[in-house]
Amino acid sequence: MRLSRYFLPVLKENPAEAQIVSHRYMLRAGMIKQQAAGIYSWLPMGFRVLRRIEEIVHQEQIRAGHIPLLMPTLQPADLWRESGRYDDYGEEMLRIRDRHGRDMLYGPTNEEMITDIFRAHVGSYKDLPLTLYHVQWKFRDEIRPRFGVMRGREFLMKDGYNFDVTKEDALHAYNRHMVSYLRTYERMGLTAIPMRAASGPIGGDNTHEFLVLASTGESEVFYDDRVTDLKLGARDIDYDDKGQVAKVCEEFTTLYARTDETHDEAVFANVPEAHRKVGRGIEVGQIFYFGTKYSEPMGATVVTPDGTRVPVHMGSHGIGVSRLLGAIIEASHDDKGIIWPEGVTPFPVGIVNLKQGDGAADAACDALYAALRAKGLEALYDDRDERAGAKFATMDLIGLPWRITVGPRGLAAGKVELTSRATGTSEEMSPEAAIDRVAQIYAGR
The missing domain is CATH 3.40.50.800 (Anticodon-binding domain)
Incomplete structure (x- = not known):
């Protein structure tokens, strides 16, 4: 591409509204333009990087045996009423009524819709395990959108959903997602830490967030640095013919990693001193196992080998694709500008x-x-x-x-x-x- 023929509206000065490094450099490098609070147009340079990140996400999902599809941004409210989440989700959900008076919503996530797709087409244990995913725009009406694409209202996210007969099978899917995410971040030049987390409105007992280490990160992170050593070996972990992975994933769950909100100094003191580290991190993804939370109320069942019908065990798994772009800049920059890792650079x-x-x-x-x-x-x-x-x-x-x-x-x-x-x-x-x-x-x- 010849720069004389490209659209790259760079700025010489730092925009006054930009409070963090990634927001400043994305505006100055002509990557985005704000259209409303927390809503951005992606200009050619930013769009190229966004597509590079999305491509890596797709490659690692498909490598893990997950199947892509595409669900709409607008969802019927009745699906969310079935699961019981429509009234519980809160004001972050953008609720809409169409010209026929039907209640709709701009999807913040897709557990209900994917469960509806599953129950319409799958009825036997022979069709499982199954993991479906898509990369789609989401909307969550943040009360104070800020920090550019790091805390926007509209964002691009990969969300995947696994369906399994038993909890044991579903936890294999959980581990498989953990490895695929660690590979994904590694290919983007990032050091990611998996950390046990709260499930929030998604629900479930098992959940991990993934934090990218960056000196300008939003949260202080206390961690056992052996978790990053394990991360560096993720490329050597592979999936067997059933899509399962080695039990190395269980090692991640036992190593200490917490943000300042949940940090326990007494527990942290049990980590060998040589491995106790403190840094800053940015959340870029989360995986969940929530069992039958959605399949039971919505009737997503399969017939087992003995002829009984049981609700499937499910999990969901999200990566903030657009947020990752900001996180990469936060983790890789200097006082002159961005330093793109080779895996995601807009031009080599x-x-x-x-x-x-x-x-x-x-x-x-x-x-x-x-x-x-x-x-x-x-x-x-x-x-x-x-x-x-x-x-x-x-x-x-x-x-x-x-x-x-x-x-x-x-x-x-x-x-x-x-x-x-x-x-x-x-x-x-x-x-x-x-x-x-x-x-x-x-x-x-």
């Missing part, structure tokens, strides 16, 4: 032409751009007639992992400069070597 590499209009420099940049594209990598080529300093500032702000700088002086020696955004280190090399280096970095991604 930027090309900076130090002397636009110079024949040799223009030709070299065009050749680099074409060669990268031939290797399946779309570069962002800053071909604007701007000062070098302005081009570098833009590249630092938008945070692409790699930058290739091209100028007449370097070209005279047959060299371009390859720079890492994360470390700031630069290396001079031939254009061909720079292309090969970047291609190797992204091979297999």
